[in-house]
Amino acid sequence: MSIAVSDDQVELAASLRKWAASLGAIEAVRAAAEDPGARFDDVWGAVEEMGVHAIAVPESAGGGGGTVVDQSIALEACAYELVPGGLLGAAVGSLVSGTPGRHAVQVFPGGVVWDGGTGTGLDLSTRHGAAGEGDGLDDRGRRTAITLAAAEASGVARWCLDTAVEYAKVREQFGARIGSFQAVKHLCAEMLETCEAVTAAAWDAAVAADAGDDEQWAFAVDVALATCFDGAVEVAKGCVQVLGGIGFTYEHDAHLYLRRGLSLRALVGSADDAAERITAAATSGVRRRVDLDLDGLDEPIRPDIRAEAERVAALPEGERRAELVEDGYLTPHWPAPYGLGADPVTQVVIDQELARAEVERPDLVIAGWAVPTILQHGTDEQRERFVRPSLLGEITWCQLFSEPGAGSDLASLRTRAERVDGGWSLTGQKVWTSVAERADWAICLARTDPDVPQHKGITYFLVEMRTAGIEVRPLREITGETLFNEVFLDEVFVPDECVVAEPGDGWRLARTTLANERVAMAGARLGKSVERAVDLASTGDLGPVGRVAVGHAVALATVCGLLGVRTTMRAIGGHGPGPESSVAKLLGVRSRQDSSELVVKLQGDALALVGEVARDEPGLTADVWEMLNTRCLSIAGGTTQILRNVAAERILGLPR
Incomplete structure (x- = not known):
């Protein structure tokens, strides 16, 4: 492009x-x-x-x-x-x-x-x-x-x-x-x-x-x-x-x-001189704000959307989510009755007006992946059973995709599903599963036909996490916390009504999303660690080397935001995402990992005594946690190396 x-x-x-x-x-x-x-x-x-x-x-x-x-x-x-x-x-x-x-x-x-x-x-x-x-x-x-x-x-x-x-x-x-x-x-x-x-x-x-x-x-x-x-x-x-x-x-x-x-x-x-100026501007509160030119297409719809956003904002905090679901404003890109089937302009205006009214939409987390698949490929009964409760937060989802031998290479998964009376019996092991310990339901891929090519023998299941035969074991990460889990399935019964689409369709379903993609309005904030680095630059004497490093971190975070803006502008113009939408994840991961490491580095040898000074330096303790935690970003959701292979083949057209 x-x-x-x-x-x-x-x-x-x-x-x-x-x-x-x-x-x-x-x-x-x-x-x-x-x-x-x-x-x-x-x-x-x-x-x-x-x-x-x-x-x-x-x-x-x-x-x-x-x-x-x-x-x-x-x-x-x-x-x-x-x-x-x-x-x-x-x-x-x-x-x-x-x-x-x-x-x-x-x-x-x-x-x-x-x-x-x-x-x-x-x-x-x-x-x-x-x-x-x-x-x-x-x-x-x-x-x-x-x-x-x-x-x-x-x-x-x-x-x-x-x-x-x-x-x-x-x-x-x-x-x-x-x-x-x-x-x-x-x-x-x-x-x-x-x-x-x-x-x-x-x-x-x-x-x-x-x-x-x-x-x-x-x-x-x-x-x-x-x-x-x-x-x-x-x-x-x-x-x-x-x-x-x-x-x-x-x-x-x-x-x-x-x-x-x-x-x-x-x-x-000098690029470094520019970086120092960026740091000076950022510490004084300057952030890049790009106003989307909607070419007047927002004018007929903005008054009603603004009024509705203000009405929701006036409600008690605990009542806002249900009202956003009822309005379709929580997921406006989803089809009615769960969303509005909103075009990109409407989505952007809803974003803008909710932000203006200081209404924050809750994060759907794994439901944001599970529910679109059910909407697009599920039965009417599955949609009735799962979609609205998921939007309201009454159902918490986890994802049972990755296995010890099948991380980025999901087609090689070994969890098997065998036909039994009224459904399927699932046996296998899943790993790196967030919130499995408290999830109500899981989306799960399992092999239903071992005699066909790997990606054709996989089926997409909805698994109730309290079913007999499921064991969840926590995994302790490098942060010292247990955010991930191993999940063992031992002859877990899943009824036929919890198969999405047809047996063997799982690979296709795992890769699909709603045709009406979510369009997001880019914010002015730079990301948690970059903002923290700017705070350190504004309160401490970092010296020219540190200020240059902060400026380059701000520049990269700004560019990541710009990639999102350009994707949104393409959508408003009626076009699908360009290469920047794929590149944004790769650059975004680099920005978050590098900036979290920079924040710790800027604080010098205090890092070596972080346990001793925790009472006096609570910020550094949190900074260290963030630095360690962001190491997962280049692994989760497809490793950086695999995503580069995908970008090279699908965007640049290089041979497999």
């Missing part, structure tokens, strides 16, 4: 990519590589004729009258094709001055003039020069330059990812395509993660520029500076690595993109 989100933006990106590809950019770069005086005038003539450098300049001044987001989309598309010459400097200068032209800009006093020199530097596709006396752009101009440069970084990263993936699909070694090797899959999946982060941060800087709030724009620009340029360079290096020896040759184009990425990073300034 690119910076473009809406249909119009996607069309703009595609048309500009096609136009840029027609310019023969790479050929021009190579032809000019040995000519210090070359300024790519032929390319500039085409740029000027198309007006690509002045898309965001008002029409009254001779520009395109577009937005900064439009300009960023154009620069990303042109960077993907490595359009040479002064396009970036011209776009920055045109936007700052309000006049279309072939501008050269000096972003920092005493630094480099962008696109204003004649010599060939590291980046063979541009010509920069040494700055003379006089000041460069002011702070607003600097933010403009970084915003647009981030868009170019996104284009560089995208080309490098696409090139690496396409090569991995066809290059053969050891009798197989290298894209089938797990090491290559993981490298490409990590490149995808970085690409999505770069694109989200670049997009947001442009969105913030258009919004006109200087504080928010400054924050978004620093997040982009902390994210995009190191990210583009890392993806470019990953591309060379996947290409192998051919990627190290002068003849391949990969080094030209690596050079562009390195040059952009050098021009924009």
Whole structure:
């Protein structure tokens, strides 16, 4: 995916990519590589004729009258094709001055003039020069330059990812395509993660520029500076690595993109300096707030939803859940009568108005997985029996999927279900089961046919946890607590009416969700440990190293939120989730694990005495618990390594 989100933006990106590809950019770069005086005038003539450098300049001044987001989309598309010459400097200068032209800009006093020199530097596709006396752009101009440069970084990263993936699909070694090797899959999946982060941060800087709030724009620009340029360079290096020896040759184009990425990073300034500024802003209360543009679609429905949210808020705390269930506001994306079958806009407005009224919806936990399956695939009797009580919290669910020999590889499970009079007899062992000790019911996968391929012989059962033959044994985790359990099933009887769909459908059911996916409104909070790190930065003297680390943690958490915003915007536009929805879990896990570890690290050697100082430092005790507990996040729900395999195969199309 690119910076473009809406249909119009996607069309703009595609048309500009096609136009840029027609310019023969790479050929021009190579032809000019040995000519210090070359300024790519032929390319500039085409740029000027198309007006690509002045898309965001008002029409009254001779520009395109577009937005900064439009300009960023154009620069990303042109960077993907490595359009040479002064396009970036011209776009920055045109936007700052309000006049279309072939501008050269000096972003920092005493630094480099962008696109204003004649010599060939590291980046063979541009010509920069040494700055003379006089000041460069002011702070607003600097933010403009970084915003647009981030868009170019996104284009560089995208080309490098696409090139690496396409090569991995066809290059053969050891009798197989290298894209089938797990090491290559993981490298490409990590490149995808970085690409999505770069694109989200670049997009947001442009969105913030258009919004006109200087504080928010400054924050978004620093997040982009902390994210995009190191990210583009890392993806470019990953591309060379996947290409192998051919990627190290002068003849391949990969080094030209690596050079562009390195040059952009050098021009924009220090990512660590940006991280320090992010910390300063965060400690003063700044968080990135992205307002979703609902294009007026919310206006007919918002008054009634607001009134209902306020009515629920006026009820006693203990009565709110039942009212949310009755309204369909607890699960508005579910079909009636248990939800509203709400479209994405309605879901977002309900989120916004409940948040405004300070009404918090209870977490359904495992019921959030079990009940949609029953809704979509169960019988009327099963829906009547389980759905509403689950919503009201009268039924607590657990999940009996994982086994000692079948964690991420559920198809290899061994719990067997044998036919008996009136139902099935289940025998086996499950593990890593949260809340099994107090659950009323469980969703359970068991093998009903051992003579068919593994994934075809599995059935989906609803198991009452107080049935004879069930034994629950607690498992103590690294935190010292017992959140998980082992569950042993010894000839546990499950009646036929507790089979969901048909025998053998279990694998399909385990992977399915409601077609009308939940759309969530992103909040401004950064996550528990990141907020805790910001608190530590505001109350203690962390020194520059600590403040830089906190700033990078804030940047990553902000990017994770932006991925969610972009997914929501796609849904509002009538599209399914893009790659960012899959990447969000991988980056979110990294954010939570790294930030919880950072919080403990920032407190120095007090960690070694945490038991001794617990009375005086209760916060550190909780911080240590959080650090240890988050280690499970890269295992639960599919390990990070398995999810990278899935991303590589299903999103990038690499061979199995």
